[in-house]
Amino acid sequence: ADARAGRQKVVVCQACHGLDGLSKNPEAPNLAGQVEAYLVKALRDYKAGERKHETMNIVARDLADEDIADVAAYYASIQVDVLPP
Amino acid sequence: ADARAGRQKVVVCQACHGLDGLSKNPEAPNLAGQVEAYLVKALRDYKAGERKHETMNIVARDLADEDIADVAAYYASIQVDVLPP
Numbered sequence: 001a002d003a004r005a006g007r008q009k010v011v012v013c014q015a016c017h018g019l020d021g022l023s024k025n026p027e028a029p030n031l032a033g034q035v036e037a038y039l040v041k042a043l044r045d046y047k048a049g050e051r052k053h054e055t056m057n058i059v060a061r062d063l064a065d066e067d068i069a070d071v072a073a074y075y076a077s078i079q080v081d082v083l084p085p
Numbered sequence: 086a087d088a089r090a091g092r093q094k095v096v097v098c099q100a101c102h103g104l105d106g107l108s109k110n111p112e113a114p115n116l117a118g119q120v121e122a123y124l125v126k127a128l129r130d131y132k133a134g135e136r137k138h139e140t141m142n143i144v145a146r147d148l149a150d151e152d153i154a155d156v157a158a159y160y161a162s163i164q165v166d167v168l169p170p
Contacts, residue, residue: 020167029123032167038114051136079168082105082117 001036006074009067012059013075021078033080039072086121091159094152097144098160106163118165124157 010017016025021032031039045051046060047068063071095102101110106117116124130136131145132153148156 020169022167023120023123026120026122027126029120030118030165032165033115035108035111035114037111038108041112080115080117081166081168082107083164083166084105 001069001073003070003073003077006070006072006077009071010074013071016055017075021075031075032078034075036072036076039075040068043068043072086154086158088155088158088162091155091157091162094156095159098156101140102160106160106165116160117163119160121157121161124160125153128153128157 007019010019013031014024016023016028017031018024021030021034023030042051043060043063046053046056047063049057060068092104095104098116099109101108101113102116103109106115106119108115127136128145128148131138131141132148134142145153
């Protein structure tokens with residue numbers, strides 16, 4: 001998976017998820033620093049229709065496995081510091 | 086929703102998601118600072134079986150709406166700083 005290549009491919013994603021991975025839309029989750037395997041699974045499930053969401057099923061439909069891997073790597077690579085609760 | 090009450094209720098959640106909201110299990114996503122409405126929707130979908138995941142469908146089955154709101158508020162309340170990519 002190539003996070004740098006992923007950065008080019010998030011053009012579609014950033015409208016709702018941001019280039020920085022912070023949600024730009026009240027329904028969309030933050031993706032910054034998310035667990036990479038979880039992002040890959042989510043995209044695969046949206047692509048296969050296993051997981052239902054109007055927009056995401058459309059967005060994921062045309063993603064090749066390599067695109068899924070790169071986009072997931074990109075968002076997972078964003079560094080996030082969590083302040084202890 | 087009461088994030089402080091949520092903190093007591095995350096006893097079940099923290100095994101995989103951590104008290105700090107950072108994933109403790111390669112399949113589980115980070116929840117720290119996640120969008121609250123997104124967390125509520127995810128829990129509701131797991132509870133209703135709209136969204137399928139073996140563990141989460143069991144965990145969510147017995148959550149009352151108030152528990153869902155409080156747990157979501159708790160994780161959403163964890164402060165997260167994203168370092169620009």
